[in-house]
Amino acid sequence: CVDMNLLAEVRKLFAPVLAGFVPDPAQVPDYLDMIKPAANADHGDYQANFAMRLAKVQGKKPPELAKAVVAALPPNDVFESVTVAGPGFINLKLKADWLAAQVRAMAADARLGVAPAESPRKYVIDYSGPNVAKPLHVGHLRSTIIGDALVRLLRFLGHEVIGDNHLGDWGTQFGILLYGYKNHRDEAAFHADPVRELARLYILVRGLFKKEDDEDDEATADDPVKEACRLETAKLHAGDPENVALWKQFMPACLEMLRPIYDRIGVKIDHALGESFYNPMLPGVVEDMLAKGIAVESHGAVVIPNAKGVIPKTEEEQQKEEPPALIRKRDGAYTYTTTDLATIKYRTETWCPNTMLYVVDTRQALHFKTIFAQARRWGYEATEFQHVMFGSILGEDRKPFQTRKGGVAELGDLIDMAVQLALKKYEESYADRKAHGHDVPELTDDVKRDIAEAVGIGAVKYADLSGNRTSDYIFSYDKMLATEGNTGTYMQYAYARCRAIFRKGQIDETRFRTTPPAIVVTHPAERALCLQLLKFEETLQSAATEYLPHYVTGYLWDLAKTFSGLFENCPVLTAETPELRDSRLLLVDLTGRVIHKALDLLGIRTVERM
Ligand code: ARG
Numbered sequence: 266c267v268d269m270n271l272l273a274e275v276r277k278l279f280a281p282v283l284a285g286f287v288p289d290p291a292q293v294p295d296y297l298d299m300i301k302p303a304a305n306a307d308h309g310d311y312q313a314n315f316a317m318r319l320a321k322v323q324g325k326k327p328p329e330l331a332k333a334v335v336a337a338l339p340p341n342d343v344f345e346s347v348t349v350a351g352p353g354f355i356n357l358k359l360k361a362d363w364l365a366a367q368v369r370a371m372a373a374d375a376r377l378g379v380a381p382a383e384s385p386r387k388y389v390i391d392y393s394g395p396n397v398a399k400p401l402h403v404g405h406l407r408s409t410i411i412g413d414a415l416v417r418l419l420r421f422l423g424h425e426v427i428g429d430n431h432l433g434d435w436g437t438q439f440g441i442l443l444y445g446y447k448n449h450r451d452e453a454a455f456h457a458d459p460v461r462e463l464a465r466l467y468i469l470v471r472g473l474f475k476k477e478d479d480e481d482d483e484a485t486a487d488d489p490v491k492e493a494c495r496l497e498t499a500k501l502h503a504g505d506p507e508n509v510a511l512w513k514q515f516m517p518a519c520l521e522m523l524r525p526i527y528d529r530i531g532v533k534i535d536h537a538l539g540e541s542f543y544n545p546m547l548p549g550v551v552e553d554m555l556a557k558g559i560a561v562e563s564h565g566a567v568v569i570p571n572a573k574g575v576i577p578k579t580e581e582e583q584q585k586e587e588p589p590a591l592i593r594k595r596d597g598a599y600t601y602t603t604t605d606l607a608t609i610k611y612r613t614e615t616w617c618p619n620t621m622l623y624v625v626d627t628r629q630a631l632h633f634k635t636i637f638a639q640a641r642r643w644g645y646e647a648t649e650f651q652h653v654m655f656g657s658i659l660g661e662d663r664k665p666f667q668t669r670k671g672g673v674a675e676l677g678d679l680i681d682m683a684v685q686l687a688l689k690k691y692e693e694s695y696a697d698r699k700a701h702g703h704d705v706p707e708l709t710d711d712v713k714r715d716i717a718e719a720v721g722i723g724a725v726k727y728a729d730l731s732g733n734r735t736s737d738y739i740f741s742y743d744k745m746l747a748t749e750g751n752t753g754t755y756m757q758y759a760y761a762r763c764r765a766i767f768r769k770g771q772i773d774e775t776r777f778r779t780t781p782p783a784i785v786v787t788h789p790a791e792r793a794l795c796l797q798l799l800k801f802e803e804t805l806q807s808a809a810t811e812y813l814p815h816y817v818t819g820y821l822w823d824l825a826k827t828f829s830g831l832f833e834n835c836p837v838l839t840a841e842t843p844e845l846r847d848s849r850l851l852l853v854d855l856t857g858r859v860i861h862k863a864l865d866l867l868g869i870r871t872v873e874r875m
Contacts, residue, residue, distance in 0.1 A: 388618055
């Protein structure tokens, strides 16, 4: 299969040369890493910055060393020019002909030049993880969107990926439901529509708490309703038959509340082994930890001291590098940590992954740091653990985003709103284009609604993915649905534009994929587009290694801009010669395919016409 990685090709040319300059051949890869895409396109396509460092080690002058390396490069048909600049930068410009040949090969490849991994790894990805029976909130949406993108990306790169939705299905919200069911239920309503009745009961009981937004489950001292709920939870966890039976009765309805959202946003998670699944394993985890001397009893509780043997006492100690952990409370209750340790054991024994990823917000950083350290001490050293953390979604007031005052942001509402606004904006732009005499398609209401659904949901997902995931971001419908700029909507337009050219020219695109014509580079815009298309592979690789989907959106944004450059400078259907027309049509078709694939890897749909 074809593997189109420009950066790798460039590095390959330098590798044997550098071996002659670096004293220890083992260091060559470090120096090769210093070949990067050029920061300024005026200077070239790639830039090698290793001369400064190498010169320092060898006590030479960087520009001289750079020149010596360049002189030692073997003749090749890759570089148009290799020049040494300033303090010893090596600027690399690739040959247009070489780029053209690579693009042609990429077009003929169904995988767009992205070869599947030579040594595939096995990943378990823990994402979404909502707490059932509570309204879903945006943090879980973010985990779902980022997790889904990583699943798609790693799978496309040839890795084996097991997605697991670590549902919060055993928590204190069930105490609330149990209390509500026992004291306030409407029997007929429950039978007619349990989903709705449980949602009503949850909100009703939360409303009876003294402090409605109180998330501290333990603080029940002067709140009788909250205390009653806590007791219901405790009874459930202790195996009280009535509560366990009710929990079993509630669960299908709770899962049913989530389903429409997953369906609507097109997310399918392989497994949903929630907290309750691990409940029977928790005593075993604690016993094993005690038996192995990893955990100790302390004042009736069971604790895993940290590596330094410290047992938590103060806030300060909690914040230590590798904090200790409570795995069984004095009252016999197990903790989030115990459950996560059981989860690690189960996943390792069942799937034996190389890597376990946890797509969970940054606020849980300490928790994951702790359990990873505990798990390693417990013997799970062969597995790589990664907390793929992400920041919060803020409202335009920079406070945590909420759809309803005082409530948890409800995802259903949020998506409805995005789709509604997408429809409105779409109809406006449609009317506008029509008024300006543009050739706009006549679309039925159904088709319009489908476009709005793709655009609205695409906008939310793209906004979630397009910033560095570790930063917070401000949720703004206006910004995310903008038709210009780095938005999902703009990328969907760019795709539709590619398709429109083929429709307009009544051209069958098949031959551009099976027997692609030659690319003729006559204008800088064509060259720029070739180069950008060829960066697809390296973009996906870095996004997958760093678990950073925003590399893909950044790539798309550059691609869309470069594509506009072609559009503005080079006539396609009316190109001067048939060869040029074919060459440009190929660039257009390939751009469309790459946008389509990149959006698909982000879980975002495209539509053929907009
Ligand atoms: N349900 C958890 C929460 O809402 C997220 C679960 C994350 N996964 C895990 N293995 N702890 O905070």
